[in-house]
Amino acid sequence: MFLINCPFCGEREQSEFKAGGEAHIVRPKQPTELSDDQWAEYLFMRKNIKGIQFERWNHIHGCRKWFNMVRDTSNDEIKAVYKMGEKPPVK
Amino acid sequence: MKNKYSIFSLIKNAFSYHENWEKAWKDPEPKKEYDVVIIGGGGHGLATAYYLAKKHNTKNIAVVEKGWIGGGNTGRNTTIIRSNYLWDASAGLYDHALKIWEGLSQELNYNVMFSQRGVMNLAHNLQDVRDLKRRTHANRLNGIDAVYLNTEEVKKFCPIINISPDIRYPVLGGTLQKRAGTARHDAVAWGYARGADEMGVDIIQNCEVKGIKRNGDAVEGIETTKGFIKTNKIGVVAAGHSSVIANMAGLRLPLESKPLQALVSEPVKPIIDTVVMSNAVHAYVSQSDKGELVIGAGTDDYVSYSQKGSHDIVEGTLNAILELYPIFSRMRMLRQWGGIVDICPDASPIISKTSIKGLYFNCGWGTGGFKATPGSGDLFAHTIANDEPHKLNAAFNLNRFVSGDLVDEHGAAAVAH
Numbered sequence: 213m214f215l216i217n218c219p220f221c222g223e224r225e226q227s228e229f230k231a232g233g234e235a236h237i238v239r240p241k242q243p244t245e246l247s248d249d250q251w252a253e254y255l256f257m258r259k260n261i262k263g264i265q266f267e268r269w270n271h272i273h274g275c276r277k278w279f280n281m282v283r284d285t286s287n288d289e290i291k292a293v294y295k296m297g298e299k300p301p302v303k
Numbered sequence: 304m305k306n307k308y309s310i311f312s313l314i315k316n317a318f319s320y321h322e323n324w325e326k327a328w329k330d331p332e333p334k335k336e337y338d339v340v341i342i343g344g345g346g347h348g349l350a351t352a353y354y355l356a357k358k359h360n361t362k363n364i365a366v367v368e369k370g371w372i373g374g375g376n377t378g379r380n381t382t383i384i385r386s387n388y389l390w391d392a393s394a395g396l397y398d399h400a401l402k403i404w405e406g407l408s409q410e411l412n413y414n415v416m417f418s419q420r421g422v423m424n425l426a427h428n429l430q431d432v433r434d435l436k437r438r439t440h441a442n443r444l445n446g447i448d449a450v451y452l453n454t455e456e457v458k459k460f461c462p463i464i465n466i467s468p469d470i471r472y473p474v475l476g477g478t479l480q481k482r483a484g485t486a487r488h489d490a491v492a493w494g495y496a497r498g499a500d501e502m503g504v505d506i507i508q509n510c511e512v513k514g515i516k517r518n519g520d521a522v523e524g525i526e527t528t529k530g531f532i533k534t535n536k537i538g539v540v541a542a543g544h545s546s547v548i549a550n551m552a553g554l555r556l557p558l559e560s561k562p563l564q565a566l567v568s569e570p571v572k573p574i575i576d577t578v579v580m581s582n583a584v585h586a587y588v589s590q591s592d593k594g595e596l597v598i599g600a601g602t603d604d605y606v607s608y609s610q611k612g613s614h615d616i617v618e619g620t621l622n623a624i625l626e627l628y629p630i631f632s633r634m635r636m637l638r639q640w641g642g643i644v645d646i647c648p649d650a651s652p653i654i655s656k657t658s659i660k661g662l663y664f665n666c667g668w669g670t671g672g673f674k675a676t677p678g679s680g681d682l683f684a685h686t687i688a689n690d691e692p693h694k695l696n697a698a699f700n701l702n703r704f705v706s707g708d709l710v711d712e713h714g715a716a717a718v719a720h
Contacts, residue, residue, distance in 0.1 A: 257555040258557065267605070
């Protein structure tokens with residue numbers, strides 16, 4: 213259990229949110245050109261990092277908006293929260 | 304040759320106050336080179352080493368473990384064993400394991416306390432009823448024992464269940480696999496460790512893998528906290544940390560690691576003599592031989608390696624437990640913990656070669672790996688020894704995510720996380 217600072221609503225309990233997985237996976241620009249390997253990479257392969265991970269979250273029991281988060285997955289410490297389309301504030 | 308455990312050895316050792324039992328396994332320092340190195344000293348890894356030595360005549364094997372053997376998910380699961388999976392490939396895989404479980408204590412000369420007390424899966428809505436009936440038929444076609452029970456039969460099999468029709472998620476029926484049950488999780492790791500050690504396997508504890516050395520497309524060895532170990536074959540059985548090891552080798556896996564929680568109550572007298580699982584409300588419960596209720600909760604939906612989950616997951620599970628078993632309303636919980644489980648997109652495991660020569664992965668068991676321990680070890684040993692899969696794990700290759708030939712056991716596997 214941890215608190216998440218929703219960029220639209222402020223600090224709320226994590227149970228109000230839904231995790232949306234790894235962030236910044238770019239949708240293929242030309243899907244018809246993709247090989248099976250590239251599809252597998254896009255659809256299934258994940259970094260699944262132990263440490264600093266960039267991910268998407270949705271405030272599903274609040275404003276229902278998507279946003280991005282930088283979190284240390286080894287201890288669940290949140291490093292930053294930023295809106296969709298913005299550049300990550302930390303490297 | 305180790306001394307055999309028996310009633311006579313027990314009596315003999317009683318005379319020396321049980322202070323002179325020989326060690327079940329040695330604690331060696333790593334050699335410079337091994338034929339096969341298994342990364343991960345849990346049940347699956349130790350079983351792999353055991354079957355490599357026993358069935359494939361591999362002589363020079365090491366198991367490296369960053370903590371102590373059986374200290375990861377082997378010691379953190381709810382010990383449920385069953386094989387009532389929907390798809391043919393899964394049925395073959397899990398029933399292979401179940402058949403080995405049935406003779407495992409004898410084979411290992413180590414009591415793994417395998418108890419075929421039955422596993423019952425409950426239906427709480429009409430779709431559950433349809434799904435469970437379909438699964439029962441599928442199981443029977445695959446030669447796996449399964450029966451469908453109506454509400455009264457569920458009550459008869461487990462009298463403490465509340466079958467009142469006016470609860471939020473009423474019990475509409477269930478399935479029963481009588482050959483299913485539980486085993487003692489630690490004993491499985493210890494039994495395989497003792498068996499493997501007897502055949503000359505080096506079990507190296509407190510030895511964390513820091514890197515995998517590659518020479519082009521083949522592996523050359525591993526960097527560890529106890530130095531470099533040379534080897535041409537590496538079997539990775541690192542559960543929640545599989546992606547961490549894969550990253551060291553420059554390999555990508557379709558896994559996400561998430562906390563899965565469980566809890567036990569204070570010990571009480573025998574009250575529930577079977578395992579009851581409930582998919583829709585996500586609660587499952589059995590009773591250990593010590594008398595504790597062993598309760599399985601769900602996974603959190605975010606990636607985490609912290610071995611602790613969110614409180615609301617436990618709360619949700621206990622709500623369901625209390626509605627189904629009002630008799631437990633005053634039970635006090637003793638411990639709660641999380642294990643990090645590596646989940647595949649299709650909720651089926653990967654027992655496979657990789658694009659790197661000599662590197663094999665046995666991962667993606669997600670929330671249900673314990674039940675498969677003996678079968679997983681047997682099939683992974685076969686895959687490593689022959690550099691090709693056994694027919695029972697051929698479907699569980701890494702390439703299925705490219706070919707699209709997935710084994711989708713999400714929801715169909717009797718319990719969804």
